Amino acid sequence: NYVKTHDHDLVPHKGFKLINGTHDPDDVDQIYNLEIRDSDVFVVTYPKSGTIWMQQIVLLLEAKGDLTAISKLSKNSNADLIPWIEVNGNRETFINAPSPRMRVSHLPFQFMPSALSQKKGKVIYVARNPKDVIVSYFYFHKLANMLETPKDFDDFFEKFMRGNVFGCSWFEHIKMWHSHQDDMNMLFITYEEMIQDLHSVVERIALFLGKELTDEQMANVVKHSTFNNMKKIPQANYEQVPGELLSHHQGRFMRKGTIGDWKNHFTVAQNEMFDEVFHREMADIPLVFIWDI
Numbered sequence: 505n506y507v508k509t510h511d512h513d514l515v516p517h518k519g520f521k522l523i524n525g526t527h528d529p530d531d532v533d534q535i536y537n538l539e540i541r542d543s544d545v546f547v548v549t550y551p552k553s554g555t556i557w558m559q560q561i562v563l564l565l566e567a568k569g570d571l572t573a574i575s576k577l578s579k580n581s582n583a584d585l586i587p588w589i590e591v592n593g594n595r596e597t598f599i600n601a602p603s604p605r606m607r608v609s610h611l612p613f614q615f616m617p618s619a620l621s622q623k624k625g626k627v628i629y630v631a632r633n634p635k636d637v638i639v640s641y642f643y644f645h646k647l648a649n650m651l652e653t654p655k656d657f658d659d660f661f662e663k664f665m666r667g668n669v670f671g672c673s674w675f676e677h678i679k680m681w682h683s684h685q686d687d688m689n690m691l692f693i694t695y696e697e698m699i700q701d702l703h704s705v706v707e708r709i710a711l712f713l714g715k716e717l718t719d720e721q722m723a724n725v726v727k728h729s730t731f732n733n734m735k736k737i738p739q740a741n742y743e744q745v746p747g748e749l750l751s752h753h754q755g756r757f758m759r760k761g762t763i764g765d766w767k768n769h770f771t772v773a774q775n776e777m778f779d780e781v782f783h784r785e786m787a788d789i790p791l792v793f794i795w796d797i
């Protein structure tokens with residue numbers, strides 16, 4: 505008999521939606537003016553696109569593949585070391601934190617520090633095919649107490665397509681970030697590339713971040729960031745995050761980790777409707793997604 509302990513209202517804010525209790529609108533507004541150092545790294549994603557996967561890789565690159573070093577430092581989860589910039593209280597701790605300051609964010613482009621667009625700091629944007637994002641996000645709404653549990657998949661599909669979810673619609677998020685990528689020091693990666701060739705993606709990230717690792721250290725980064733290994737690392741799997749935030753009996757962060765699970769959830773009609781919207785919305789965005797393998 506499970507009762508949600510959190511207020512999970514979405515709060516409209518300047519055309520976007522924040523989560524009541526998790527985000528403070530005034531605080532989020534001040535993120536735009538943050539001073540950015542060249543050594544700052546932001547991992548930016550639409551939710552469920554591989555955020556904690558990239559968190560794990562960036563941490564491992566910093567620690568030269570030494571998993572024990574990270575596990576000792578992160579008490580509850582990897583978010584202790586790479587927190588969400590937009591979550592209550594995190595903006596303040598960012599300001600005076602020692603370099604390198606590494607943060608993740610789901611915020612739409614318009615809210616992020618404007619200095620990023622003057623080529624200060626670095627941004628790693630991870631995109632995932634949005635059909636799989638919908639499925640992953642559906643299950644995450646059951647796990648996360650700050651989000652309202654959908655009635656069923658159809659209910660969630662509708663909410664997602666209307667953009668009635670935290671932040672903004674998937675289309676808006678990717679279009680804004682993608683179209684501004686040349687203004688920033690940005691590395692654009694897809695979840696599907698990571699699934700297909702993790703080693704070469706990790707090499708690209710290392711190059712982008714200016715990290716020089718030996719072949720053995722590099723192999724360790726890859727080894728400790730595979731789905732099966734991350735599943736066994738409590739901090740990477742967010743297992744020790746308090747039950748009031750995540751209902752661990754309802755699911756796991758490391759759920760399935762594949763391409764194409766949408767095929768097990770979408771009806772033919774939903775798929776047709778989605779394709780139509782996708783082609784219309786993404787007509788000017790030169791992005792090709794892998795939907796299936």
Ligand code: A3P
Pocket residue numbers: 549550551552553554555556557636639640641643729730731732734757758759760761762765
């Ligand atoms: P699924 O729900 O489809 O399994 P985020 O971190 O942005 O919330 O994204 C979570 C999604 O990334 C989940 O997708 C999770 O399983 C997947 N994921 C996390 N680490 C992964 C890894 N090492 N390999 C493959 N998928 C991973």
